[in-house]
Amino acid sequence: MDPEDTEFVRRKFTITKELDTELEDMAAQHYQGNVSLCLRQAIADHRQTLDGDVRLxxxxxxxxxxxxxxxxxxxxxxxxxxxxxxxxxxxxxxxxxxxxxxxxxxxxxxxxxxxxxxxxxxxxxxxxxxxxxxxxxxxxxxxxxxxxxxxxxxxxxxxxxxxxxxxxxxxxxxxxxxxxx
CATH class of the missing domain: 1.10.10.10 (Winged helix-like DNA-binding domain superfamily/Winged helix DNA-binding domain)
Known part of the structure; x- marks a missing residue:
């Protein structure tokens, strides 16, 4: 995914307070507080798992x-x-x-x-x-x-x-x- 060719779409969704807290903590710890970047990376990682990343x-x-x-x-x-x-x-x-x-x-x-x-x-x-x-x-x-x-x-x-x-x-x-x- 080339960052220059990426068009961003704003989504509205609902998650539990517990997941929101965890998401914010993960973003703060690994993505300089950028929750959107944390979510995008989580989706990309999950896609690899679903697409058959068979190492595990x-x-x-x-x-x-x-x-x-x-x-x-x-x-x-x-x-x-x-x-x-x-x-x-x-x-x-x-x-x-x-x-x-x-x-x-x-x-x-x-x-x-x-x-x-x-x-x-x-x-x-x-x-x-x-x-x-x-x-x-x-x-x-x-x-x-x-x-x-x-x-x-x-x-x-x-x-x-x-x-x-x-x-x-x-x-x-x-x-x-x-x-x-």
Whole structure:
């Protein structure tokens, strides 16, 4: 868009007071107080998004693929351990669990790190936002970590999650806890 060829049109529209305040703050912070310029730039940015600026989409897709690869690796370990257990009837379930705990779930480790880094217990939504994983994956992981006595859930509404135990740097504890029942 060439500024010399641009013809401006005056529009009348209505926005909430909250949005107006936010618009004025953004304009003051980034556009020397020029609200019109701020709106024009926001529209241009949104047009790029609508026209298929796929960088963000590709970044999210790439992250999801990596998470799925980690889940596949975890499932392969479980499958191998089960096959070993079935093949050796003298082998105990505890030894199968020990074999599974070698690497632990990357999703579980990531979730526990986020909770450990927080100063206070976190809501599921806070954890989802920080680990940037799909909500169903995070909720499933939280449930599994509670079952394994690695996390506790508060009775607050909404519930909050916190780490059980004091050794926050123990990768080994996280891995072992992934298969504790």
């Amino acid at each position: 989409l590709l970044k999210r897709l790439s992250k999801t693929v990596r998470q799925i690869q980690g889940d596949i690796e975890d499932l392969q370990q479980v499958t191998e351990a089960v096959h070993e257990y079935v093949g050796d009837p003298n082998r105990s379930a505890t030894s199968v669990q020990a074999g599974l705990s070698k690497s632990g779930s990357s999703t579980s480790r990531q979730t526990i790190r986020v909770i450990e880094d927080a100063e206070t217990p976190l809501r599921a939504e806070d954890i989802i936002e920080r680990v940037e994983l799909p909500p169903r994956v995070v909720r499933r992981t939280l449930g599994r970590l509670i079952d394994q006595s690695l996390l506790s859930r508060t009775s607050d509404a909404p519930p909050r999650y916190q780490r059980i135990g004091t050794n926050s740097d123990s990768e080994e504890g996280i891995s072992e806890g992934n298969h504790r029942r």
